Amino acid sequence: MVGIDPKAATKTPPKVVTIRVRRYNPVSGREWWQEYKVETHRGMTVLDALLKIKEEIDHTLVMRYSCRMGVCGSCGMVINGTPRLACQTQIAEVADEANPVITVEPLYNFPVIRDLLTDFTSFFEKHRKVMPYLIRNDREEQEDPKGQYLMSREDYEYLEEFTLCISCGLCYAACPVAAIDPDYLGPQALGYLFRYVIDTRDEAWEMRLKIADDEHGCHRCHYAGTCSMVCPKVVDPAQAIQRLRSILFKYKLGLYRKKKISGISPPPKEWKPRKPLPPEAKPVSSEVDYKKLEEEPVVIEVEDRRITLRHKIYE
Amino acid sequence: MSSGGPRTKRNMPGLLRASLNPWLVRVPDHPERLAFVLHRVTGVIIILYLLAHIVVTGTPAWRGWAAWDSLMTQFNNIWNQIGEFIVAGSVLFHGMNGIRLLLTEFFGLCLGEPEPPKPPYIPPTYRACQRKLLYAVFALWPILWFVAGLLIFGVW
């Protein structure tokens, strides 16, 4: 919801922005705000700006990042008061000519190791606590599978959004209960727990409900819902926790029936013969000069919305 | 860790800031957070009133009905009326928002159906009828509170 603006990258940011970083030195214990002036370019993200600062202005600035494309979930920060992924936040989105100042703080509710780097140890301990993996009663079969666990398309679509979590911690940083209670499991872990409770392939759902049924589990949620608002993957943990709590109460009152646990697909009786290649396809011969292949550019043909990637070597 | 060595900084806003400031995290178009803060604050006001109410309504049992009537005459002043007005507003909000929370948290209704993300990427919770219920609460609350005010301040 926040931070998903497909047109943001087409806007022109102010030429120079001031990045105000909340810094922390763990040795001296000093905390301070530091300002950096950064020249921008179109398409520049907050992470780009921070990396530019680190490369050109101040090498001591510390942050965590990895993929730079909103997949790994490492660069969560509080940008202008909102938890966001720095790599997914365009400068043009959070600053303009009238107000070219961007404040960057470490994620709330996480212990700060240094500057923008936060400690995820307890966050991942909570993640581990909810057992975020499939559990079947037949452990032997699970270790040495003979087929695939079946799942209907509808069942998959129901839980698909909850599988998209990248554990970036933005929901946890936005949560008003995580801001008070360090033992609260948090939206991320509870969202994951719900995802496995409703999974028709999972047989440990009663065990999972017991984990959620704790004073610091799903009952601590008060449906402020900011978690879903800041999620960069539209996971909606707020909905997951309310549904989880509702399931838990129904289960306690003897009213909950889980959908039938899915079976295992039968092993294929015989392998079908591979389809032959179409006559126009030319397999790469063993005499291909790979060095040449690397030097020559790939030809990209766009014709009537069909994109073809072709290499000169095949011509 | 030794006192001189590097140590992590606790970065949690704590009870008062998280419970009283709905704009602790800046998110546009997010009345649920405001409702959470109001629900909590009104809840605390109501429980404090309830405890006092149980003690005060015990008066006729301990000291007779004459004492109760003189107490009610004594309480009929502007400061008590303002207090009653605040409690009435608290009960109205807590009650109406409570019905919404009952539906969502207890019955698992009005939450929208989970679906694979698609543009414009608004989570189902915020397109569901709970949001409409919340708008209804925010619309009805001032009206009912105003009516309660007319009664309490003796205008009506």
Place this chain on the structure above:
Amino acid sequence: MAASRIQVWQYITAILLIFFLGYHLAERLPWLWGYHHYHETLYSQFVQHQYHSWWAGGLLILAYVALFHGLNGVRGILYEWRPRWGRAWDALFWLIFIIFAILGTYTVVKLW
């Protein structure tokens, strides 16, 4: 102990409160009872009557239910504030609940 054993009552009491507190508040609407002002509904002339009717039992249930719901809400906040003192908050919750429930019961039974 599973937390839902207490928490499920938070919602059951909430449902009960809608009806019981709803009626209790409706008692303060003067025109329903033939009065002109809200304040008149607070005096013994009107209130005394309530303790001799079926509503005396309702008041008793309302007191228990409201106390449980309210105090458990506060218990939850205290749990968030100081998670390590969980047992102390539980004990405090039951202590205050019992004291005020006795007080409420005494009032209703005495005035019945």
